[in-house]
Amino acid sequence: MWSREHPVLSIGKLMPGRADYYLGTVANGVEDYYTGAGEAPGSWLGASAPGLGLAGRVESEALRAVLGAA
Structure with missing residues (x-):
């Protein structure tokens, strides 16, 4: 009935000037230390993208x- 793999969407609030934090911490999967799994690559979403x-x-x-930050 249930598989162990379910797609999950996580959306976080990003702020100006925080690109280095996001790229160095969140994008590298540092926040996922409990499972040892890294983050999947992000994708652009939204009508304005x-x-x-x-x-x-x-x-x-x-x-x-x-x-x-560019």
């Missing part, structure tokens, strides 16, 4: 630009 040229996998340079 395509208009900003944001699609597919979140790359570090694009995240820095969006958060004003």
Whole structure:
């Protein structure tokens, strides 16, 4: 009936100037130390993303630009 694998979506609040924190901690899976599993790559979501040229996998340079750290 239930499988052990279920897709999960996590959404976090990002703030300007916090790209280094996010890329160095959250994106590397540091917050997942209980299970030992890393984070899956992020994907751009939202109605405004395509208009900003944001699609597919979140790359570090694009995240820095969006958060004003580029």
